[in-house]
Structures are given as structure tokens and as C-alpha cells.
Amino acid sequence: MDEVDYKAVFQALPGMVALLDTDLIYVDANDDFQRLSGRSREQLVGRYIFDVFPDNPDNPAATGMSNVRASMLRVTETGERDAMALQRYDVEDPGNPGHWEERYWSPVNAPVAGPDGKVAYILHRVEEVTELIRVRGGAGGDSRARILEAELYTRARELQELNERLRQAHAREREVALALQEAMLPAGRQVGDHRTAVRYRPAVGALNVCGDWYDLVDLVGGNRIGVSVGDVVGHGLRAAGVMGQLRSALSASSRVADGPAQALDVLGRYAHVVDGAESATAVTTFIDFDARTIAYSSAGHPPPVLVHADGRVEFLDQATDTPLDARPDPIRRPQAATAYGDGATLALYTDGLIERRREDIDVGLGRLADALVEHRTDTPEELADAVLLELLPPGGATDDTALVIVRL
Incomplete structure (x- = not known):
């Protein structure tokens, strides 16, 4: 042929x-x-x-x-x-x-x-x-066709005006949702000699403000902090409100839990009574700076990435479970731990950073690992900016993105 x-x-x-x-x-x-x-x-x-x-x-x-x-x-x-x-x-x-x-x-x-x-x-x-x-031809034209022309043009203009009003309403909702998210998300901070960087990038488009969140909390007993990220399904004010409830609940439970799995157990039970928390995901890590260990547990969320000082990449994927509200009667979630040395870097993120339409998620994870390794000697702030620049589309992503970098 x-x-x-x-x-x-x-x-x-x-x-x-x-x-x-x-x-x-x-x-x-x-x-x-x-x-x-x-x-x-x-x-x-x-x-x-x-x-x-x-x-x-x-x-x-x-x-x-x-x-x-x-x-x-x-x-x-x-x-x-x-x-x-x-x-x-x-x-x-x-x-x-x-x-x-x-x-x-x-x-x-x-x-x-x-x-x-x-x-x-x-x-x-x-x-x-x-x-x-x-209809061309002046007064000799078909009057019915002229009426049709006027009707169609009027309807087209009405549709344009309606679309503009909807766009403005969605834009206002987006502004309120973004303000709500920014008010509830903590700023980056330095924990002792260990620095962190946080980034939140809203989705492109008035309808696409989502429920991504992150949290950093001091833990009781020793030189420890809890670092978490999560993702609520949905858009707009409702998703932002649910995000705030789940973030606050995990922040509180982390302070009294004996580990990240127990903190997610409590959060999963709470998610069952929160409207809009269906299929929400989260991952939390407890970092012990004295013992140089990271304990972690994931509720259906992409794995954190640990980059060791020598460039070795470790995905923290040995304690992954179902999303927060997946079980009517929650059972204890899995927990795992890993060790690290000086100069290591931990990255937690939401799926907007790595997922692309018609692309296997492993491709996005590999892209993230490469960027973290290449810039691992940068400061956390510089590293966070470099990762977003290299992974997000030039015009912005269609899903929200949250990123937390911790220098260990």
C-alpha cells in the first residue's frame, strides 16, 4: 500500500x-x-x-x-x-x-x-x-430570514453576556477560596538548624481552585516535627473548607499520636463525618532529628521522596493504604520508617506536581526525582522554585500543587 x-x-x-x-x-x-x-x-x-x-x-x-x-x-x-x-x-x-x-x-x-x-x-x-x-440584497431580502438573523444574533449576544457573568462569579469564588486557603496554610519556617520551604500553586482557571494542603507541626517529646500534605477532591469554596477541617484535625491528632499511622487513623474516622471528604488522601511523616529517622504513613497519597546526600533516591512507599474514608470501619493503617544522614532532603507534594493527562504516573515521579537530585545542594527555597519551574507546565497546571521541602 x-x-x-x-x-x-x-x-x-x-x-x-x-x-x-x-x-x-x-x-x-x-x-x-x-x-x-x-x-x-x-x-x-x-x-x-x-x-x-x-x-x-x-x-x-x-x-x-x-x-x-x-x-x-x-x-x-x-x-x-x-x-x-x-x-x-x-x-x-x-x-x-x-x-x-x-x-x-x-x-x-x-x-x-x-x-x-x-x-x-x-x-x-x-x-x-x-x-x-x-441576508444580503437590501429591501428585497426575505423578511423571515431577517427575523431569524436578528434572533440568532440576539441569542448569541445573550449567551456571551451570560458566560461573562458566570466567569465573573467564578473569578470571585476563586479569589475567596484562594484567600481562605492562604489563611489556613502555614508559612515555611526554620526548625533549629533544619530549614523548610513550602509552595502552593493554584490551578489555572476560575473553576479549578482545589483542596490541596500541607502542614508542619512541632511534636511532643524530643527534637521532632510532623510534616504532612493532603488532597481533597472537588473545587472552589467547598473544597477549600473541607481542606481546612482535615488539615486542622491532622495537626491536632499528630501532636498526641504515637506515630503517623495513628494520626491518620484518627483523621480517617473524622473524615467519615465531614461532607465533601470523600476520597481525600493524605500522607504524614514524623521526622526525628536526633535519631535521624523518618516514620511515615500514607492514605492513598503519592509517596514522599527522600534524596540522600550522595544523590540516592528513596520513595517512601512501604506504608501506603486506601484514602481516608475508604473503610466504613477503619483498621490500623500501616507505618514504616527509614534512616537518613546529614544533607538529605525530604519532599512531600500533591499529585498536581507529577500527574499529566495520558502519561503514566511513573514518568512524573521520575521527573521529580531527577529535579530533586540535580538541585539537592541548593537551599530549600531555591530547590522548591527549581522543582516547580521544571515540573509545572509554562501556562500553569490544571490541578492545584502543594510542595514541602525539608533539609534534614
Whole structure:
């Protein structure tokens, strides 16, 4: 069978189709796109989409550019196709600069993955529907078609206004949830000669404030601290509120528990009576600086990472159990311990740091281990910044991320 010439297929696709990179620069455009847009391939390829097709400056209500840009960014960030609502997007006549033609479009944006599985390109398919909703020809036009045009345009504007109100409401909720999270999460601190660094990065998008949390507490008896991270399923104010309840409960139980497993036992029982705590996860470590040991227990959470001074990596995964509320009658959770030497580094984190769509979690864990080893001689603050820079997507992650670094 002869090899398919996909470049020729792309050019022959019916309808307007263009390919852009993640910076929204045109990479290619098929014949129909060039013909119907009135732009040659040379006028498109290598140029930013909104330099080629800006909003009509004579229409102060124009929103086409911002709507298309938001859709393409959603595709880049989520890796999912985005079908847009009907758009009015006027186009400047290339043969008559300053003259804008009223046009209506139905766009769909789809991701194209690169060899690494990440979004490398955006396939931008557009159907022009101007003739369906606008009748040319002045007074001789069909009155029913004019009524349909007016109705469709009115409904499109109403939908845009509703979407804007929803966006503003979600943005306000996001601000309140972030403020609540920041108020409840402790700042990093120095414990004796041992320094820590903490980071919290909210998810991208107004709807995606989640319930990630971390905690550091002084433990009774000896030179010990408890370090924990956790993750509540859900978004917005409700998730932030549940996060606060679980964090406070684990903080209190850690101070009186005989070990991390018992602290999670207590937290699991408490999670059963907290609405919204379903499937919540947590991991807690008790660090004894005098004995140079770390005791740990995990309730369905990704394992902490211990990087020894010589660069050896140890995942603390020998005491992993189900999420907090998984059992109606909780049983004692497992607990394990490990030793460390001077100069070791402990990292606890939430899954937003390592998980990526359509990627095995082991790939993310390996990426985290490599970053921790490479920067293990940096200060905790420098190390935390380097890890976030190397692991989080440039535009931000679609899930919250919490990170705690402890220099042992």
C-alpha cells in the first residue's frame, strides 16, 4: 500500500482548516482557509493569529479575538477539544484596508499531540455561517430570514453576556477560596538548624481552585516535627473548607499520636463525618532529628521522596493504604520508617506536581526525582522554585500543587 501524503490530504480538506503552534502562530493553512479568509499562505504562516485577524476597531463590543484566544488556551492546557459558540468576527478586506466585513463563524479547536504526548499544535477548523444568518440584497431580502438573523444574533449576544457573568462569579469564588486557603496554610519556617520551604500553586482557571494542603507541626517529646500534605477532591469554596477541617484535625491528632499511622487513623474516622471528604488522601511523616529517622504513613497519597546526600533516591512507599474514608470501619493503617544522614532532603507534594493527562504516573515521579537530585545542594527555597519551574507546565497546571521541602 502506498504511503499517504498527509500534506496533500490537509490541503484538500473541505472547509477552513489551519494549524497553529501553542504560541498561536500559524504553521499551515489549507486551500479553503486561504480562499475564504482572503489571505495567502505567505500572509498567514509564521504570523500571530490576531496580528492577521484583529478585532474590528470600529466595533467596541467586539469579543471575537478574546473568545478565540481563550478557547485555544483551554485546548493547550487541558488537551481536550473545544467547540465554540457562534462568533461574530469581522474581517478586514485585504484589498480595501480600513473596510471591515461583518462575518459569522462556528469554530472548533482541537489538540495535536507531539512525540512527548503534550499538546504541540492546535487544529483550528472554522465554518463560515454568515450567509445562514444574514441576508444580503437590501429591501428585497426575505423578511423571515431577517427575523431569524436578528434572533440568532440576539441569542448569541445573550449567551456571551451570560458566560461573562458566570466567569465573573467564578473569578470571585476563586479569589475567596484562594484567600481562605492562604489563611489556613502555614508559612515555611526554620526548625533549629533544619530549614523548610513550602509552595502552593493554584490551578489555572476560575473553576479549578482545589483542596490541596500541607502542614508542619512541632511534636511532643524530643527534637521532632510532623510534616504532612493532603488532597481533597472537588473545587472552589467547598473544597477549600473541607481542606481546612482535615488539615486542622491532622495537626491536632499528630501532636498526641504515637506515630503517623495513628494520626491518620484518627483523621480517617473524622473524615467519615465531614461532607465533601470523600476520597481525600493524605500522607504524614514524623521526622526525628536526633535519631535521624523518618516514620511515615500514607492514605492513598503519592509517596514522599527522600534524596540522600550522595544523590540516592528513596520513595517512601512501604506504608501506603486506601484514602481516608475508604473503610466504613477503619483498621490500623500501616507505618514504616527509614534512616537518613546529614544533607538529605525530604519532599512531600500533591499529585498536581507529577500527574499529566495520558502519561503514566511513573514518568512524573521520575521527573521529580531527577529535579530533586540535580538541585539537592541548593537551599530549600531555591530547590522548591527549581522543582516547580521544571515540573509545572509554562501556562500553569490544571490541578492545584502543594510542595514541602525539608533539609534534614
